[in-house]
Amino acid sequence: MLVRYFAAARAAAGVEEETYHLPAGSSLESLxxxxxxxxxxxxxxxTPELSRIVARSSFLRNEVAVRDRSVPLDAGDVIDVLPPFAGG
Incomplete structure (x- = not known):
């Protein structure tokens, strides 16, 4: 599973993206x-710690919004971590 970080999440994580090898069916929460x-x-x-940012972030799974963190994931999924954005 590929996790991509954006904006403050990227700064807090210290990387743009990283790969995790969890069993198929693992939840977004597990990831x-x-x-x-x-x-x-x-x-x-x-920049807040990553845990604070993740707590307030939105997530995309393969470019589709995910609100339920218990959703099962597949090994090839791409998860985007999108912190709250300001502006308009």
């Missing part, structure tokens, strides 16, 4: 727990 378990450098000043 997020795996991502949050990774030891990461301290984010840039003014």
């Amino acid at each position: 997020l727990e795996a991502a949050l378990a990774v030891e990461r450098p301290t984010p840039p000043e003014g």
Whole structure:
């Protein structure tokens, strides 16, 4: 499963994307727990920790919005982590 981070999530994660190898049928919540378990450098000043950002983020699974974190995922899924955006 490929996780792509955008905006503040990218800054907090310290990477643009990373791959996780979880069993097929693992939930989005399980994938997020795996991502949050990774030891990461301290984010840039003014950027919250990744766990705070993920708690407020929206997610896309293969470019389709996902609101239910218990949804089962497939090995080839791409998950986008989209923190809240300001502006208009």
